[in-house]
Amino acid sequence: MPPIYPITLQHGLVLGAALFAIGMVGALTKRNAITILMSIEIMLNGVMVTFVSFARHAEGPALAGQIFAVFIMTVAAADAAVGLAIVIAVYRLRRTVEVDAANTLQG
Amino acid sequence: MSTDLLVAISFYALAAMAIVGAIGVVAAKRIFHSALFLTAMLGSVAGAYVVLGADFLAAVQILVYVGAIMVLIIFGIMLTPQSVELPDAGGPGQAIAGVVVAVAIFMVSAGVLTAAVWPKLSLTPTDIPTTPAIGIGLLTTFGLPFELASVLLLLAMIGAIVVARED
Numbered sequence: 001m002p003p004i005y006p007i008t009l010q011h012g013l014v015l016g017a018a019l020f021a022i023g024m025v026g027a028l029t030k031r032n033a034i035t036i037l038m039s040i041e042i043m044l045n046g047v048m049v050t051f052v053s054f055a056r057h058a059e060g061p062a063l064a065g066q067i068f069a070v071f072i073m074t075v076a077a078a079d080a081a082v083g084l085a086i087v088i089a090v091y092r093l094r095r096t097v098e099v100d101a102a103n104t105l106q107g
Numbered sequence: 108m109s110t111d112l113l114v115a116i117s118f119y120a121l122a123a124m125a126i127v128g129a130i131g132v133v134a135a136k137r138i139f140h141s142a143l144f145l146t147a148m149l150g151s152v153a154g155a156y157v158v159l160g161a162d163f164l165a166a167v168q169i170l171v172y173v174g175a176i177m178v179l180i181i182f183g184i185m186l187t188p189q190s191v192e193l194p195d196a197g198g199p200g201q202a203i204a205g206v207v208v209a210v211a212i213f214m215v216s217a218g219v220l221t222a223a224v225w226p227k228l229s230l231t232p233t234d235i236p237t238t239p240a241i242g243i244g245l246l247t248t249f250g251l252p253f254e255l256a257s258v259l260l261l262l263a264m265i266g267a268i269v270v271a272r273e274d
Contacts, residue, residue: 005115013220015122021213026133028205063240074256078263084183085271091187
């Protein structure tokens with residue numbers, strides 16, 4: 001176990017892993033499409049915390065980890081926009097946001 | 108009181124708030140409460156970025172996540188009125204299975220990440236102003252991904268309009 005303080009790389013990594021796992025619980029167990037989207041945002045935040053921790057402790061001033069986090073944020077914004085558009089389209093067709101209701105493509 | 112101790116205290120406080128907010132998103136019964144917990148969690152993560160020396164990212168996190176994505180999600184909630192909160196999918200069995208899988212993944216990843224030896228680690232964390240370095244990086248080393256990101260955002264914008272439009 002790392003020491004309580006000062007804050008080391010491992011503290012940030014454990015925080016990132018915890019956020020990822022909590023978001024995963026929501027993404028795996030929820031039925032409401034919007035809650036699932038929110039859980040995925042939590043998972044993406046966990047990944048970004050991991051990248052930022054590595055950027056802080058990596059050698060050299062390149063900050064590649066933080067630039068990666070900027071790109072993750074871009075992709076997160078795109079997926080929130082498209083995901084919510086799909087949720088609204090499904091709601092218009094089915095009058096529900098339950099993911100189990102959108103099973104037309106199921107074999 | 109040393110700076111290290113102050114940094115540690117604020118990191119632990121922000122991390123606890125972020126984790127409580129994340130658990131609130133998953134555990135809240137009403138979806139609007141989930142959205143409010145998510146806002147708190149995103150703000151705490153922005154604070155954690157400050158502690159981890161990423162000042163530019165903290166500002167972007169507030170602007171993009173708390174500002175834009177949360178507004179989008181709340182619009183999504185308002186546009187799809189929900190009379191009842193849906194129960195967890197597949198009943199308690201699936202909930203337990205999901206929690207078990209997530210806890211297992213957390214234990215494995217946290218164990219590996221804390222036990223691993225990182226050979227290229229610098230012992231003195233870099234607390235430099237990050238905005239110039241990120242700007243230079245985005246326009247030199249990461250120029251192609253930067254341009255691709257702009258195309259991705261354009262595609263997402265057009266796609267969202269096409270999908271959500273009334274026929």
